[in-house]
Amino acid sequence: MRKIISLSLFIGLLLLAAACSKGESTNGEQAQTPVKELSFLFNFASQTIDPHLDYTPLRAGVVETLVKLGEDLQIQPWLAEEWSSADGQHWTFKIREQVTFQNGKALDAEAVKQSLERAMEQNPGVKQVLKIKQMEASGQSLQITTVQPFPQFPSELVHPNTAIMDVSAPEPDKKPIGTGPFQVASFTSGSSLKLDRYDKYWDGAAKLSQAAFSFNEDANARLSALMAGDADIVYRPPVESMEMIKGDASLHLDSVVSLKTHELIFNTRHGDFQNSYVRKAFDALVNREELKDVIMGGQATVASGPFLPEFSFVPDYEPKETGLDAARKWFQQAGYEVKQGKVSKDGQPLSFKLVTYASRAEFPLLAQVLQSQAKELGITITIAQVDKYEDYLLDKDDWDLGTYSPSIAPRGDASYFLNVAFKPDGPLNFGTINDSELNAWIDELDQTVDMNERHALIKQALTRINEQMYYSYLVHPNTLVVYREKVKNWVTSKSEYYMLTNVLDVEEK
Amino acid sequence: MSIVWKRGVELVLFLLLLSLVSFVFVKLAPGDAVKQMLRLDDVAVTSSEIEQQREALGLNKPVLVQYGNWLARLAQLDLGNSYMTNRPVSEELLGKMPATLLLTGSSLLILLLIAVPLGALSALYPNRVIDYASRLLAVLGTSIPSFWLGLLLIEGLSVKAGLFPSMGMGTPSHLVLPALTLGLTMSAVYVRLIRSSLLDSLSQDFIQGARARGIGSGKILLRHAFRHALTPVVTMFGVSIGSLLGGTVVIEVLFAYPGMGKFIVDAIQSRDYPVIQGYMVVMGAAVTLIHLLVDGANHVLNPEMRLKGEKR
Numbered sequence: 157m158r159k160i161i162s163l164s165l166f167i168g169l170l171l172l173a174a175a176c177s178k179g180e181s182t183n184g185e186q187a188q189t190p191v192k193e194l195s196f197l198f199n200f201a202s203q204t205i206d207p208h209l210d211y212t213p214l215r216a217g218v219v220e221t222l223v224k225l226g227e228d229l230q231i232q233p234w235l236a237e238e239w240s241s242a243d244g245q246h247w248t249f250k251i252r253e254q255v256t257f258q259n260g261k262a263l264d265a266e267a268v269k270q271s272l273e274r275a276m277e278q279n280p281g282v283k284q285v286l287k288i289k290q291m292e293a294s295g296q297s298l299q300i301t302t303v304q305p306f307p308q309f310p311s312e313l314v315h316p317n318t319a320i321m322d323v324s325a326p327e328p329d330k331k332p333i334g335t336g337p338f339q340v341a342s343f344t345s346g347s348s349l350k351l352d353r354y355d356k357y358w359d360g361a362a363k364l365s366q367a368a369f370s371f372n373e374d375a376n377a378r379l380s381a382l383m384a385g386d387a388d389i390v391y392r393p394p395v396e397s398m399e400m401i402k403g404d405a406s407l408h409l410d411s412v413v414s415l416k417t418h419e420l421i422f423n424t425r426h427g428d429f430q431n432s433y434v435r436k437a438f439d440a441l442v443n444r445e446e447l448k449d450v451i452m453g454g455q456a457t458v459a460s461g462p463f464l465p466e467f468s469f470v471p472d473y474e475p476k477e478t479g480l481d482a483a484r485k486w487f488q489q490a491g492y493e494v495k496q497g498k499v500s501k502d503g504q505p506l507s508f509k510l511v512t513y514a515s516r517a518e519f520p521l522l523a524q525v526l527q528s529q530a531k532e533l534g535i536t537i538t539i540a541q542v543d544k545y546e547d548y549l550l551d552k553d554d555w556d557l558g559t560y561s562p563s564i565a566p567r568g569d570a571s572y573f574l575n576v577a578f579k580p581d582g583p584l585n586f587g588t589i590n591d592s593e594l595n596a597w598i599d600e601l602d603q604t605v606d607m608n609e610r611h612a613l614i615k616q617a618l619t620r621i622n623e624q625m626y627y628s629y630l631v632h633p634n635t636l637v638v639y640r641e642k643v644k645n646w647v648t649s650k651s652e653y654y655m656l657t658n659v660l661d662v663e664e665k
Numbered sequence: 666m667s668i669v670w671k672r673g674v675e676l677v678l679f680l681l682l683l684s685l686v687s688f689v690f691v692k693l694a695p696g697d698a699v700k701q702m703l704r705l706d707d708v709a710v711t712s713s714e715i716e717q718q719r720e721a722l723g724l725n726k727p728v729l730v731q732y733g734n735w736l737a738r739l740a741q742l743d744l745g746n747s748y749m750t751n752r753p754v755s756e757e758l759l760g761k762m763p764a765t766l767l768l769t770g771s772s773l774l775i776l777l778l779i780a781v782p783l784g785a786l787s788a789l790y791p792n793r794v795i796d797y798a799s800r801l802l803a804v805l806g807t808s809i810p811s812f813w814l815g816l817l818l819i820e821g822l823s824v825k826a827g828l829f830p831s832m833g834m835g836t837p838s839h840l841v842l843p844a845l846t847l848g849l850t851m852s853a854v855y856v857r858l859i860r861s862s863l864l865d866s867l868s869q870d871f872i873q874g875a876r877a878r879g880i881g882s883g884k885i886l887l888r889h890a891f892r893h894a895l896t897p898v899v900t901m902f903g904v905s906i907g908s909l910l911g912g913t914v915v916i917e918v919l920f921a922y923p924g925m926g927k928f929i930v931d932a933i934q935s936r937d938y939p940v941i942q943g944y945m946v947v948m949g950a951a952v953t954l955i956h957l958l959v960d961g962a963n964h965v966l967n968p969e970m971r972l973k974g975e976k977r
Contacts (some may be wrong), residue, residue, distance in 0.1 A: 187795045201921070203757075203931065204750040279753060281704040282717050330754060345760065345834055346923030346931075371920035372832050376816060384823040433953070544696040551695070566707040581712040583700070 181525040192301040193366040197387035206329040207319040208275040217656040219319035219334030230289035244307035244605035265293035292384035311569040337362040337658035364659040368571040389639040433490035439628035440482035458633040469614040498534030507536040508556035513545040549586040698936040745939035754943035765924035775848025784859025806853020815846040832921040843920040862894040903959030907952040
């Protein structure tokens with residue numbers, strides 16, 4: 157028995173020693189560091205903080221881009237004060253003056269040029285995004301020529317991997333040097349990024365003196381970290397804990413509509429889904445309000461089309477009739493037989509395969525609801541959850557319907573989405589849509605500089621997409637963020653690009 | 666010396682086979698590194714541009730040609746660069762290794778601290794309170810999922826008691842909860858193993874003989890019984906080290922612990938082929954070496970095994 161007691165004591169001592177070491181560390185830090193520090197917990201881990209490969213340095217306020225996406229979804233000047241182009245191919249950017257990198261070097265057009273060149277060299281995706289042919293720097297003026305007329309070029313500079321850094325930084329993957337309000341103190345890949353305030357930040361030094369940008373991919377563990385005091389702001393807490401969060405006066409919950417849209421995809425390679433009325437019938441089968449309120453716990457906004465209504469180019473959509481009767485009506489228009497409420501084609505019942513994926517918990521549930529709705533019409537839907545979802549949709553042809561949630565306007569311009577989702581060689585054109593009229597409008601949009609003309613073209617394309625029901629747009633999911641009451645000036649950005657800012661603050665202890 | 670040479674050749678052949686099989690399987694799995702590299706979820710590229718990138722990386726060549734190229738680089742000790750971070754794979758793996766070794770070592774220490782005394786007491790006092798308690802603990806330990814135990818420990822020792830940080834790494838206290846989770850879960854197996862092995866050992870003729878020679882019970886336990894009982898434990902220990910080194914993914918995710926397990930899962934998800942291949946080779950070599958050490962330890966511990974080896 158004595159041995160048991162000894163063993164218990166030993167383990168107890170081990171735990172105590174570890175606890176003490178934590179206490180010492182915390183006390184030590186408290187003694188050395190100023191009061192205003194904040195811990196932010198994000199949901200994806202970064203293995204590198206090279207700004208040209210990873211989004212974290214921009215999110216953490218270490219680097220900045222030439223142009224940023226405002227909360228009004230309009231692009232705004234950032235490191236570039238202004239820009240202009242007469243033909244959409246030859247651009248002049250005026251780089252902001254009085255901006256310095258965190259090593260004290262002044263930001264000029266040459267530094268921006270070198271940074272963009274490095275970004276294109278390091279990241280083939282950025283090279284594709286920017287389509288830059290040539291750059292010339294002179295003082296604060298940067299001349300850029302794109303390989304073709306590219307009217308949406310400034311909005312592409314919103315991309316986090318185009319962020320500007322000092323290319324002479326010796327370890328850009330561990331300690332990039334940018335122009336943001338925070339400089340890197342240390343980085344542990346896959347775990348956390350420690351930040352110190354950059355006192356000479358051009359837009360006013362940050363209110364926080366230190367911040368930690370940590371990663372944890374498990375939603376419950378993130379919430380536990382908040383409750384244990386290890387985090388002040390937690391990105392995407394578990395949805396099922398919302399009531400508990402709302403009931404805690406020391407916590408604040410933000411729920412902000414995102415730039416993603418949940419959609420139903422139709423495989424237009426298959427005969428049934430080449431018929432727009434069949435697509436409309438399936439669109440009518442989804443009860444968007446139910447999806448939003450019941451399946452997504454109210455954390456979404458019903459979608460009328462792919463883009464949020466805040467975008468000025470969104471057309472006025474007619475309200476859609478939903479339900480079984482509306483679906484029957486569309487099937488009848490498609491030439492299908494409807495007898496005693498059941499739908500058939502050439503006397504045969506219909507059967508389809510719906511594919512989905514598990515990482516968005518609402519999709520398997522939505523698939524089941526759709527399956528039961530279709531059953532009411534005598535239609536059999538088999539559901540399959542697949543891995544490597546995008547590759548499956550593009551490479552396989554054994555599916556009829558699918559669910560997806562693309563980023564609709566990651567940089568505020570519509571041409572990205574129209575190109576990837578509707579052009580025949582678009583990498584996200586899962587339904588193999590090939591509408592010659594629509595293709596021509598997208599091509600014209602890609603060449604059009606005048607903003608009013610661009611908006612008119614986008615409106616025209618969106619109206620066509622809605623009429624043809626190439627995709628059924630369901631809801632815009634919300635982004636959830638929970639933070640302690642002591643946190644001040646936090647803004648949940650729709651784009652999910654901007655997180656730690658110079659105005660973010662904590663109340664003094 | 667000939668045994669060392671023979672084992673060395675075996676190791677190289679095994680690693681070659683392992684690397685070939687893993688290379689082929691990874692290539693056959695669905696998914697495309699190029700699409701990940703181009704970050705298709707927010708970059709507008711055409712199918713032909715994707716194909717160009719694939720060609721630039723040599724991913725359009727036959728799998729065996731790709732394997733041959735990889736092998737040629739490996740012969741120059743070059744594991745290539747990660748597609749996701751552009752850093753050398755060897756640097757990436759070496760960077761993650763200390764964290765994983767630290768977690769593995771701490772977990773094994775906790776395992777030993779719990780399993781050895783409990784297993785021994787259970788064997789020395791069979792069907793007594795301590796035996797029932799340790800058996801109950803063993804059953805609980807094997808039936809509780811480590812992920813759930815981790816969440817319980819976070820809730821109890823971090824959220825409620827505020828003793829340890831719930832995630833991350835940096836100070837020794839960061840190590841306590843993940844190491845406890847792994848150590849507690851694995852110790853359950855060892856408590857039972859040590860108990861049964863020691864009981865078996867105590868019933869052996871040489872123990873009876875030692876008792877007849879008047880050797881004290883403490884000496885019998887430590888010098889003879891334990892030594893004999895350790896053979897299966899050490900063998901199992903080798904397996905555990907291997908599985909800990911590579912398979913602590915769930916715990917690493919839960920505690921946001923930046924080790925190799927989590928890193929390789931990320932690499933697999935993004936089809937980061939150079940990282941996956943490098944990991945397979947490094948881990949294959951590490952696990953094989955551990956097994957060689959276990960064999961060696963067993964030879965030292967078990968004279969019977971040594972004699973058998975000599976007869977051969």
